[in-house]
Amino acid sequence: MSIRPSLPSRIHGCLLGGALADALGNTVGSSTLQQAGRYSGSADPADFAVPAAAWFSDETQLCLYSVDGLLEALRWANDGVPADETACVWLAYLRWLRTQGVPLPESAPHPPEQWLDRQAVMQHRADPDEACLTGLASGDMGSQARPVNPQARGAGAVVRSAPFGLLPYVGAETVFKLSRDTAALTHGHPSAVYSAAALSLIVHHLVHDGGRLAxxxxxxMAHLEADASAEPEVLRMLADVRDLAAGEPLSPEQLTAEFGAGASAVEVLAIGLYSALAAEALGDEMVGGQTAGNETRGSAMSDDDPGQRFRRGIAVAINHDGQSDAAGSIAGNLLGARYGDQVVPSAWLEALQGREVIYTLADSLVDATFGP
Incomplete structure (x- = not known):
């Protein structure tokens, strides 16, 4: 019988899993990770030759700045002072912008440098999302009513939203609103805003309800359907992903054909979510170490081996002709939140640059919510 992970384990797993998969996907995207072969239904994730040094990209940087902004709001709240969570996250994103070598306009606040800003891994520039740069460099705090980039629908909005689902003691509606508001700081298109909300809500339900990813x-999906303004494209994607993940596993070529190359937030969410759901569904078909009649799905796996599910899900997410880092980070967030930090392979983590920064922020988030 598998052990239900604690909330601190899920927080660590979500952040570490996302960063690790982002780093591996980032390396695949730059063609420096040598793989034994393209992933198919029967390939072994152990075939990946993990590099000696894997650097995560702006996806994880912004995700960690989301955590840092939340920590600022939590510190104010713990001191009995109400704080605007969205404004705290915006100020954190402005600090990220400075680490990318972009000067802040005079019209924008100039938040003081903090510990996270001084970490070398946060100053590493890896082709950051253009809408994130232009939206923050405008100096305006975008909102859903007045977005700074009303047509921006890229992945930069969704890859940073998982931490909002990690907050304890808040309801789904609060998570829903916070993730939409923070996405609109840089991305105004409804498909980007509601993709971000979908990811944070999935993480929220995982860490609070403790059920399956499906x-x-x-x-x-039910929460989004109850919102009259929800973007239909996101709802259609969630339904398609759910149905496809329950069927035969998709090849990399089929994955791209179904969901695109991850050029938009909804596409990259689809690839990351499909990868995580397919890994969970694969394990559900294994009984007592024997397959349920489908030998093409790979080696036997049970719910007592969630680490194998994590490795297989990441393999699917990063091995396709699209944004491997963004899709990988989403799959890693979801599988880490689902199974906890014990599923993140220690051998893979050894290659992750800046992992001590992630541990520090995850510990800080746990301490801010549960006490040291």
């Missing part, structure tokens, strides 16, 4: 995705 159930969390269904709960998030």
């Amino acid at each position: 159930e969390a995705a269904g709960a998030a």
Whole structure:
């Protein structure tokens, strides 16, 4: 019988899993990770030759700045002072912008440098999302009513939203609103805003309800369906992903044909969510170490081996002709939140640059919510 992970384990797993998969996907995207072969239904994730040094990209940088902004709001709240969570996250993103070598306009606040800004891994520039740069460099705090980039629908909005689902003691509606508001700081298109909300809601249901990923995705979909303004494109994607993940595994070529190359937030969410759901569904078909009649799905796996599910899900997410880092980070966030930090392979983590920064922020988030 598998052990239900604690909330601190899920927080660590979500952040570490996302960063690790982002780093591996980033390396695949730059063609420096040598793989034994393209992933198919029967390939072994152990075939990946993990590099000696894997650097995560702007996806994880912004995700960690989301955490840092939340920590600022939590510190104010713990001192009895109400704070605007969205404004705190915006100020954190402005600090990220400075680490990318972009000067802040005079019209924008100039938040003081903090510990996270001084970490070398946060100053590493890896082709950051253009809408994130232009939206923050405008100096305006975008909102859903007045977005600074009303047509921006790229992945930069969704890859940083998982931490909003990690907050304890808040309801799904609060997570929903916070993730939409923070996405609109740089990306105004409804498909980007609601993709970000979908990811944070799935993470929220995973860490609070403790069920399966498929159930969390269904709960998030129901929440979006109850909102009259929800973007139909996102709802259609969630339904398609749910149905496809329950069927035969898709090849990399089929994955791209179904969901695109991850050029938009909704596409990259689809690839990351599909990869995580397919890994969970694959394990569900294994009983007592024997397959349920489908030998093409790979080696036997049970719910007592979630680490194998994590490795297989990441393999699917990063091995396709699209944004491997962004799709990988989403799959890693979801699988880490689902199974906890014990599923993140220690051998893979050894290659992750800046992992001590992630541990520090994850510990800080746990301490800010549960006490040291």
